[in-house]
Amino acid sequence: xxxxxxxxxxxxxxxxxxxxxxxxxxxxxxxxxxxxxxxxxxxxxxxxxxxxxxxxxxxxxxxxxxxxxxxxxxxxxxxxxxxxxxxxxxxxxxxxxxxxxxxxxxxxxxxxxxxxxxxxxxxxxxxxxxxxxxxxxxxxxxxxxxxxxxxxxxxxxxxxxxxxxxxxxxxxxxxxxxxxxxxxxxxxxxxxxxxxxxxxxxxxxxxxxxxxxxxxxxxxxxxxxxxxxxxxxxxxxxxxxxxxxxxxxxxxxxxxxxxxxxxxxxxxxxxxxxxxxxxxxxxxxxxxxxxxxxxx
Amino acid sequence: xxxxxxxxxxxxxxxxxxxxxxxxxxxxxxxxxxxxxxxxxxxxxxxxxxxxxxxxxxxxxxxxxxxxxxxxxxxxxxxxxxxxxxxxxxxxxxxxxxxxxxxxxxxxxxxxxxxxxxxxxxxxxxxxxxxxxxxxxxxxxxxxxxxxxxxxxxxxxxxxxxxxxxxxxxxxxxxxxxxxxxxxxxxxxxxxxxxxxxxxxxxxxxxxxxxxxxxxxxxxxxxxxxxxxxxxxxxxxxxxxxxxxxxxxxxxxxxxxxxxxxxxxxxxxxxxxxxxxxxxxxxxxxxxxxxxxxxxxxxxxxxxxxxxxxxxxxxxxxxxxxxxxxxxxxxxxxxxxxxxxxxxxxxxxxxxxxxxxxxxxxxxxxxxxxxxxxxxxxxxxxxxxxxxxxxxxxxxxxxxxxxxxxxxxxxxxxxxxxxxxxxxxxxxxxxxxxxxxxxxxxxxxxxxxxxxxxxxxxxxxxxxxxxxxxxxxxxxxxxxxxxxxxxxxxxxxxxxxxxxxxxxxxxxxxxxxxxxxxxxxxxxxxxxxxxxxxxxxxxxxxxxxxxxxxxxxxxxxxxxxxxxxxxxxxxxxxxxxxxxxxxxxxxxxxxxxxxxxxxxxxxxxxxxxxxxxxxxxxxxxxxxxxxxxxxxxxxxxxxxxxxx
Numbered sequence: 001x002x003x004x005x006x007x008x009x010x011x012x013x014x015x016x017x018x019x020x021x022x023x024x025x026x027x028x029x030x031x032x033x034x035x036x037x038x039x040x041x042x043x044x045x046x047x048x049x050x051x052x053x054x055x056x057x058x059x060x061x062x063x064x065x066x067x068x069x070x071x072x073x074x075x076x077x078x079x080x081x082x083x084x085x086x087x088x089x090x091x092x093x094x095x096x097x098x099x100x101x102x103x104x105x106x107x108x109x110x111x112x113x114x115x116x117x118x119x120x121x122x123x124x125x126x127x128x129x130x131x132x133x134x135x136x137x138x139x140x141x142x143x144x145x146x147x148x149x150x151x152x153x154x155x156x157x158x159x160x161x162x163x164x165x166x167x168x169x170x171x172x173x174x175x176x177x178x179x180x181x182x183x184x185x186x187x188x189x190x191x192x193x194x195x196x197x198x199x200x201x202x203x204x205x206x207x208x209x210x211x212x213x214x215x216x217x218x219x220x221x222x223x224x225x226x227x228x229x230x231x232x233x234x235x236x237x238x239x240x241x242x243x244x245x246x247x248x249x250x251x252x253x254x255x256x257x258x259x260x261x262x263x264x265x266x267x268x269x270x271x272x273x274x275x276x277x278x279x280x281x282x283x284x285x286x287x288x289x290x291x292x293x294x295x296x
Numbered sequence: 297x298x299x300x301x302x303x304x305x306x307x308x309x310x311x312x313x314x315x316x317x318x319x320x321x322x323x324x325x326x327x328x329x330x331x332x333x334x335x336x337x338x339x340x341x342x343x344x345x346x347x348x349x350x351x352x353x354x355x356x357x358x359x360x361x362x363x364x365x366x367x368x369x370x371x372x373x374x375x376x377x378x379x380x381x382x383x384x385x386x387x388x389x390x391x392x393x394x395x396x397x398x399x400x401x402x403x404x405x406x407x408x409x410x411x412x413x414x415x416x417x418x419x420x421x422x423x424x425x426x427x428x429x430x431x432x433x434x435x436x437x438x439x440x441x442x443x444x445x446x447x448x449x450x451x452x453x454x455x456x457x458x459x460x461x462x463x464x465x466x467x468x469x470x471x472x473x474x475x476x477x478x479x480x481x482x483x484x485x486x487x488x489x490x491x492x493x494x495x496x497x498x499x500x501x502x503x504x505x506x507x508x509x510x511x512x513x514x515x516x517x518x519x520x521x522x523x524x525x526x527x528x529x530x531x532x533x534x535x536x537x538x539x540x541x542x543x544x545x546x547x548x549x550x551x552x553x554x555x556x557x558x559x560x561x562x563x564x565x566x567x568x569x570x571x572x573x574x575x576x577x578x579x580x581x582x583x584x585x586x587x588x589x590x591x592x593x594x595x596x597x598x599x600x601x602x603x604x605x606x607x608x609x610x611x612x613x614x615x616x617x618x619x620x621x622x623x624x625x626x627x628x629x630x631x632x633x634x635x636x637x638x639x640x641x642x643x644x645x646x647x648x649x650x651x652x653x654x655x656x657x658x659x660x661x662x663x664x665x666x667x668x669x670x671x672x673x674x675x676x677x678x679x680x681x682x683x684x685x686x687x688x689x690x691x692x693x694x695x696x697x698x699x700x701x702x703x704x705x706x707x708x709x710x711x712x713x714x715x716x717x718x719x720x721x722x723x724x725x726x727x728x729x730x731x732x733x734x735x736x737x738x739x740x741x742x743x744x745x746x747x748x749x750x751x752x753x754x755x756x757x758x759x760x761x762x763x764x765x766x767x768x769x770x771x772x773x774x775x776x777x778x779x780x781x782x783x784x785x786x787x788x789x790x791x792x793x794x795x796x797x798x799x800x801x802x803x804x805x806x807x808x809x810x811x812x813x814x815x816x817x818x819x820x821x822x823x824x825x826x827x828x829x830x831x832x833x834x835x836x837x838x839x840x841x842x843x844x845x846x847x848x849x850x851x852x853x854x855x856x857x858x859x860x861x862x863x864x865x866x867x868x869x870x871x872x873x874x875x876x877x878x879x880x881x882x883x884x885x886x887x888x889x890x891x892x893x894x895x896x897x898x899x900x901x902x903x904x905x906x907x908x909x910x911x912x913x914x915x916x917x918x919x920x921x922x923x924x925x926x927x928x929x930x931x932x933x934x935x936x937x938x939x940x
Binding site: 069 | 469
């Protein structure tokens with residue numbers, strides 16, 4: 001029986017053999033692998049790109065103090081971006097399931113409509129949730145727009161929920177019972193983190209300070225974005241650091257949300273503030289990309 | 297020789313609910329008079345037809361040229377322009393003309409030009425592009441196309457995909473490259489685990505599921521028909537201890553979230569089993585069953601967790617939390633809505649149970665259970681209220697206050713529930729209309745039409761004693777009146793002119809409208825009724841032409857003996873008889889006036905030279921019309937022969 005890490009190795013190997021580069025997780029808090037620059041920015045523009053990486057993804061509101069067998073503050077996604085999407089992308093995806101040891105002839109696979117949308121990133125796509133014997137194991141999306149920009153080449157995004165997939169493969173009821181490595185349970189590796197971050201997100205996080213931090217990161221992002229047009233050498237402009245401010249704001253937004261600090265009326269306004277930053281960085285990324293190409 | 301036609305648009309999995317709409321459009325495809333037969337699986341839209349011509353017929357076109365008098369040079373110029381020679385020209389009526397023969401074209405060629413437009417022209421609720429942003433749009437990427445006319449491929453290309461004669465089988469069980477002919481198409485696919493016929497798949501699911509004692513849910517059956525290419529049902533079990541959870545919750549998890557049929561031992565008594573419909577041919581090792589059982593167990597555990605968690609805070613203690621749940625940006629929070637509903641329930645004379653139910657009606661929006669299972673709003677509130685020892689009239693009213701959720705659904709069963717449901721819907725309607733959120737034919741995001749229909753049905757079916765005109769005004773009143781018309785016409789089957797006639801005669805309770813309509817429909821086929829209605833129309837026209845607005849009493853002294861005074865006396869008799877009589881006998885008495893009215897128009901000149909007599913006659917007619925139009929405005933009745 002494969003451990004959690006074996007499954008991760010196999011998936012990475014599988015996609016590496018199909019020409020994706022294997023990236024490492026991004027080192028800023030994100031709610032989903034989609035938010036990493038490797039996805040959010042790379043899908044923009046005309047350049048083909050193929051990448052896969054595991055991304056620990058934080059969803060403060062989903063924290064359950066380690067009590068719920070399926071819901072986590074932080075779960076691990078394997079994110080694959082294939083830009084442009086190959087004609088046989090679905091077959092490639094199905095073969096990846098075979099590669100981790102699922103004999104498809106013995107299971108039931110369905111592709112059920114599930115479109116994806118992220119208002120904070122000005123992004124949406126069309127796709128499915130992939131159901132394996134009634135369990136959602138992957139989100140499959142053809143991106144249409146990112147940062148408010150229609151994409152030139154449509155990428156396919158595959159997001160595997162690694163805990164679910166692994167629990168399925170190992171036949172366990174709770175993610176905490178997954179063998180992370182031989183002889184080491186998921187709970188040994190992560191339970192303390194789940195408990196403590198649930199406590200922090202729901203009880204301890206200082207709302208006032210979080211709002212202040214949100215404002216600071218937003219201001220830094222805005223300042224950078226506003227300076228782009230006057231920047232003499234566009235190629236040196238720090239758009240990636242500017243984008244990190246978007247991620248900081250997004251995570252703070254999620255934290256504030258889990259503290260119940262964002263009223264519904266405020267919500268739309270705060271989302272728009274983050275989206276404005278995301279749209280600003282997407283625009284700069286594209287422009288810079290053009291500048292880079294012109295410079296040869 | 298006539299030819300058969302086959303088009304298969306091979307796509308990635310199309311959302312099941314969109315497929316019937318797409319097929320409806322494909323059924324209207326222009327195939328040179330041949331009738332398209334359509335079908336679909338999630339991965340293919342199929343059009344078949346037979347009896348297409350090989351070529352379109354040749355046609356002759358006549359091109360008018362210059363007058364013969366213009367001379368031969370003009371004729372030569374005309375011929376040159378038409379790429380013909382002067383010898384080809386004919387003369388007719390002093391003009392040159394050219395009879396051009398336009399040869400017919402191969403249908404295969406024409407279809408090759410037309411099909412890309414026909415395919416990409418299908419209207420979908422949402423489309424995508426999958427190549428580049430200037431590329432074609434469709435519901436999901438098109439991956440292959442089979443297009444055959446007789447034995448030949450109809451050549452065309454969409455998004456780099458060339459049409460051909462090669463289809464694909466089931467994703468896992470079939471071949472991904474199957475050459476087909478029109479004759480063997482369905483059979484080849486069957487061998488590759490694709491049942492093209494949706495009807496056959498539906499029957500297969502029904503039969504399998506029924507054999508496993510599934511409770512067939514028609515919507516779910518339709519969904520499963522269109523998310524499978526080769527459906528096979530299996531039965532799984534769950535721990536009977538989960539049956540402690542409310543059946544509503546278990547059923548929602550099974551139907552909505554997992555697309556399983558539930559199993560019942562008796563009506564409304566769940567058995568600890570479920571039926572899953574796979575998209576494959578079997579589950580010999582039981583792996584699919586085990587997998588589904590595990591998923592369901594996790595879902596049920598969640599539900600149990602939510603239930604226990606939610607009980608820690610009673611509904612009554614959640615009212616203030618509604619301040620944080622927005623109803624609509626301009627209409628404020630659910631707390632504000634709750635306060636409005638409570639006030640309206642009180643205004644409508646709701647008792648203390650109804651007021652309590654109104655106060656608690658929206659509290660379940662703050663529970664984990666409803667956050668997870670939004671379809672269960674109201675129901676969860678009712679169940680929690682019951683568990684928290686609210687009196688039955690209160691919890692039942694909460695449970696049912698979203699009813700009726702569809703035309704088929706019943707209205708709330710108790711008076712308390714009816715009043716809370718009415719108040720909730722009216723508040724939504726008044727609020728939305730107040731800020732200009734008026735539904736259009738294509739957009740109705742707040743489902744106001746459904747709310748309005750609910751209001752109408754509750755008022756009629758619960759025989760509530762409120763008049764529509766007291767509940768709404770302005771645009772909303774018109775909107776509700778449209779729903780009233782729709783309800784009595786389409787749901788209750790009254791004729792449109794009967795509905796118009798009754799509604800035109802003034803504002804009453806809807807139960808009263810129903811009673812008048814019923815009487816009208818009963819009296820209508822009697823011999824005197826329609827002719828009398830026609831006479832009433834005539835009276836209305838006469839009064840209008842005379843610009844008569846006078847009221848007051850008829851002066852009997854001015855009446856002429858004979859038809860005029862006869863009519864007057866009968867009018868008085870009928871008026872007395874109609875007082876306090878049932879609508880039906882009142883209408884019957886009114887209809888009995890017909891011979892008198894006919895005689896009057898036959899013998900009496902309304903426009904008498906003496907103005908006093910004339911005014912008296914108009915008064916008589918006016919009284920007749922107004923007195924007898926309180927049940928229905930007869931002038932709205934369209935004689936049966938003229939019905940639309």
